[in-house]
Amino acid sequence: MQIPSKYNAIEAEKKWYDYWMKNNYFHSEPDDREPYTIVIPPPNVTGVLHMGHMLNNTIQDVLIRRARLQGKNACWVPGTDHASIATEAKVVAKLKEQGIDKNDLTRDQFLAHAWEWTEEYGGVILEQLKKLGCSCDWERTKFTMDDDMSEAVIKVFVDLHEKGLIYRGYRMVNWDPEAKTTLSDEEVIHEERQGNLYYINYKIEGSNDTLTIATTRPETIFGDTAICINPEDKRFAHLRGKKAIVPICNRVIPIIEDDYVDIEFGTGCLKVTPAHDENDKNLGDKHKLEVIDIFHEDATLNSYGLQFEGQDRFVARKNVAKVLEETGVLVKTETHMNKVGTSERTKAVIEPRLSDQWFLKMEELVKPAIEAVLGDDAEIKLFPKKFENTYRHWMENIRDWNISRQLLWGQQIPAYFYGDGKEDFVVAETIEDAVIKAQKVTGKADLKATDLKQDTDALDTWFSSWLWPMSVFDGIRNPENEDIKYYYPTNDLVTGPDILFFWVARMIIAGYEYKDQKPFNNVYLTGLVRDKQRRKMSKSLGNSPDALKLIEDYSADGVRVGLLLSSAAGNDLMFDETLCQQGKGFGNKVWNAFNLTNLWEVSETIPQPESSKIALEWYKSKFSEVLVEIEDHFSKYRLSDALMSIYKLVYDDFCGWLLEIVKPAYQQPIDATTYKQVMSIFEDNLKILHPFMPFLTEEIWQYIAERSPKEALIVAKWPEAKPVNQELISQFEFASEVISGIRTVRKEKNIAFKDAIGFSVINNENSNSDFDSVIVKLGNLETIDYVKEPVEGALTFRVKSNEYFIPMDGAIDVEAEIVKLTEELKYTEGFLKSVQKKLSNERFVAGAPEQVIANERNKEADALAKIETLKSSLASLK
DSSP: OOOOSSOOHHHHHHHHHHHHHHTTTTOOOOOSSOEEEEEOOOOBTTOOOOHHHHHHHHHHHHHHHHHHHTTOEEEEEOEEBOOHHHHHHHHHHHHHHTTOOGGGSOHHHHHHHHHHHHHHHTTHHHHHHHHTTOOOOGGGOEETTSHHHHHHHHHHHHHHHHTTOEEEEEEEEEEETTTTEEEOGGGEEEEEEEEEEEEEEEEETTSSOEEEEEESOGGGGGGOOEEEEOTTOGGGGGGTTOEEEOTTTOOEEEEEEOTTSOTTSTTSEEEEOTTSOHHHHHHHHHTTOOOOOOBOTTSBBOGGGGGGTTOBHHHHHHHHHHHHHHTTOEEEEEEEEEEEEEETTTOOBOEEEEEEEEEEOOTTTHHHHHHHHHSTTOSSEEESTTHHHHHHHHHHTOOOEEOEESOSSSOBOOEEEOSSSTTOEEEOSSHHHHHHHHHHHHOOTTOOGGGOEEOOOEEOTHHHHTTHHHHTTTTTTSTTOHHHHHHOSEEEEEEOGGGIIIIIIHHHHHHHHHTSSOSEEEEEEOOOEEOTTSOBOOTTTTOOOOHHHHHHHHOHHHHHHHHHHTOOTTSOEEOOHHHHHHHHHHHHHHHHHHHHHHHOOEESSSOOOHHHHHHHHHHHHHHHHHHHHHHHHHHTTOHHHHHHHHHHIIIIIIIIIIHHHHOOOTTOOEEHHHHHHHHHHHHHHHHHHTTTSHHHHHHHHHHHSOOOGGGOGGGSOOOOOOOOOHHHHHHHHHHHHHHHHHHHHHHHTTOOTTSOBOOEEEOTTOOOGGGHHHHHHHHTBSOOEEOSSOOTTEEEEEETTEEEEEEOTTTSOHHHHHHHHHHHHHHHHHHHHHHHHHHTOHHHHHHSOHHHHHHHHHHHHHHHHHHHHHHHHHHHHO
C-alpha cells in the first residue's frame, strides 16, 4: 500500500466514520457480554454544537470506545430534548416575523408550526456530533416528544396523581412575563442589581397624620391591601386599629400588627401586597386580607393600575414615582442594592404571581435519592466528590416541584375538566379513560368526550427528561422488556454541574420510584468551558469559537486532545486554541513515527542488536507500568491525566527513545525480530490512544496490515498489563540521563554527531551495564571504558555520583575553546562585580523590595557557581 507522507484528517475522518457506520460497530443488542451503557444528556432539539457539548461528548466517546475495546457490549444512546421554553420562544419569534400572533392560533395550529420547526432544525446537533467522532448507537436515537416517550411521561403523571403525590394548588409562583409561563425555583437566577428605595407617605384616615413606608416597587401600591406594624414597636402604638389611605388610588386599607415586621429594618412599617410577594401572601392569608392582582400576564398593569393601565411595570415604576413626587407624597429616594430573580432562559425579571399550578410532592420521593448518593453504602458516586455537598444542600432543602408550564409545546397535562369548579377534573392517560372516570365521578353515564376540556398547560421539560435512562429503553411502558433488564442501570453519566439538581438528582428520584434501582453507577461532572480570561463562553461575548471550524482547522482528534489536555474533572476548562494545535501536532508526531517504520527495509537474516533487545524489554515494562497508571486514572474519572500519561508514553518513550534506539543505520535494514516487536508495540499504543484519537489510530491500524471488518481497531482487544520490571525502568532512566549528558557536551562543544568519540566512566553508582549498548549507539561512542581515576584533559559531566569523561583529543580545537572559556569567565566576573556592588550599597539594600534583593542574591550565587565551573574547565584544558 502506498502510504501518504502527510496525514489527511478531513479525508480520514469521513472514510472511517462511514466505515464504522457501514459495519454497524456502534449498534448494540442485548447478548451474553457485560453491558456498558451511557445515555447522552439530550441537547436542545434546536441546538447547535458548542464548546460545552464538545467537551461533554468527547468524554462520553472516550469512555464508550474504551469499553468497546475491553470487550463490553457498549451502548451509547443519543437523543434530543424538546426544550419547551427555548423552542416555543423560537417558534413564536419565527411566527412574528411572518406577521402571525401565537394567540390567534389554535393549539393544533401552533403545534403544527412547532413540529415544522423541529423537523427543519432539530437533530442538527446530532449530525455535528458525528464530525467529532461520537460513536453513538444512532438506531436508538430518541426525542423527548416521540410518541412512546410522551406516553411514558403521561403514564408517570397519572400514576403519581393516583398515589396522591401530584396535586393542583393556587400558589405564588415564579412568573416569566416574556415566556408567559411559570418557572420552578431552580430555573430562577438571583442577581445583585442596583435599584432605588422609595420612601412614600400614606395618610391616616380621619387625621392629618401620615406613616412612611419604604419600597423598591412603587408601582405595586395599587395592590396594597394593608399596612403592617410590629406590635412591640412603641413608635406606632397610636396607629393600632386605624386605617391608611393608599396614594393615587385613595383606597382605604387596614393597619395590622404582626411580629413578622422587623422593627430595625426600613421605616418599621411594611406595605402588604399579597398578590405580588410570597411573604406578603403568607401574611395576607394569616390576616385574611384581600388579594388584588395588578398585572397582566406580560407584566403590564391592568385596570387596577388606573391611568397607568397597559404600561410595562418598569415604565410604570418611573411614572408612578413621578406622580408621587408631584403630589408631595414621595419623601425621598435612595439607591439600593437588592437581589432580583431572572429567568434562566429568557433573562426576563421574574414576577411573583398567584396562579393555579400543578405540583409534585417531593418530601418522601427524595429520601431514597439522598441515601443513594450520601448514605453509608452510597450506590451512586459523584466525581469529583466535592459536589456531594451541593447535592446535599439541594436535596435536604427541597420544595414541592411546580411541574406545569403555560406553554403549548410539550406533553399536555392529562387532566380533564368536566365542570366549572377548580376541582372538577379527572386525570387519565387517554380521553377514553377520562370519559369513563368522569362518568363514574359525576354519575352521568351519558357524558361524552366533547363534554370534557383538557388542561391547556404543558408539563415542565424536566418532567420528561427525568425519566430518560428508563424511557429510552421503554422501561416505563414495558417495565419487563429485554432492553431495560439488560441495559439498566446504566454505567456512567457525563454532564455539567449546572444541571446536577435539574436533571441528575431528579433522574435518581425517578429511578428509585419506578425501578427501585439507581439509574447509573457514576456521575462524572465536567467543568464549564471558559476562555483564557476565565470568562464563560457565550455568543453575546463573542468568545466562543465555532466548533466545526475548529475540527476543520485542527482535525477532530486534535480538538478532542486539545479539550482534554485542559480539562480536569469538575474544574472549569480554560480553553486555549493552541492546545488543539498541540493535539494536531501530536497526531502528526504519531503519523511520522509510523511513516518512519514504514521506510525501513526488513531483513530476516541479520541478528538482533543487543541495544534493540534491551530497549524493547524496557519499553514493554514501561508500557505495562503506564497501562496500570491509565487504569487508575480511568477508575477515578481523571481522563485528562490518563491522556497525559499516554501522550508522554507515545511522544517521549516510544517516539523519542525506542524508535531512536532501534532505528537502523542510514540505508541499512532492520532485523525482522526487532521490527515485528516494534510493530506489535505500535499496535498496543494505537489501542490505548484510540478512545482519544479514533480517526488517526484507525487510519494507521488499517495501513499496518490488511484487516477484515472483524479486525478493525474499533473492536480490537484492549491490552493487558504484564509484570513490570521496575529495575529495568530505573536503569533506563539512569542511562537516558547519561545519553542526555553526552548530547549536551556535543552540542556545547560543537562536536559533530557523525564523529564517534571516546568515553570513560568512574562507576561509583555501580550502574548496570545492560544499557551500555544503548548509550554507545545513541551517544555515537567508540566504546565505554570503566576507569578508577579521572581522565586528564577530558570534558566531564556527572550523573548522580558517576563521573563521565569525553577525551578532547581531536574532538575539539583546544586553543579556540580556551579563548572562548576565557572570554566567558571575564564577562561573568564583570557581571558578578556589578551585582556585588549593588548589594554593598546600603541605600539600595534598605530601600529595595525584598523580592528584588532576593533576585540579586540569586544572581550572585549563580555567577559564583559559573565562575568555579569555568575555572575548572580551563584548568583541565591547560
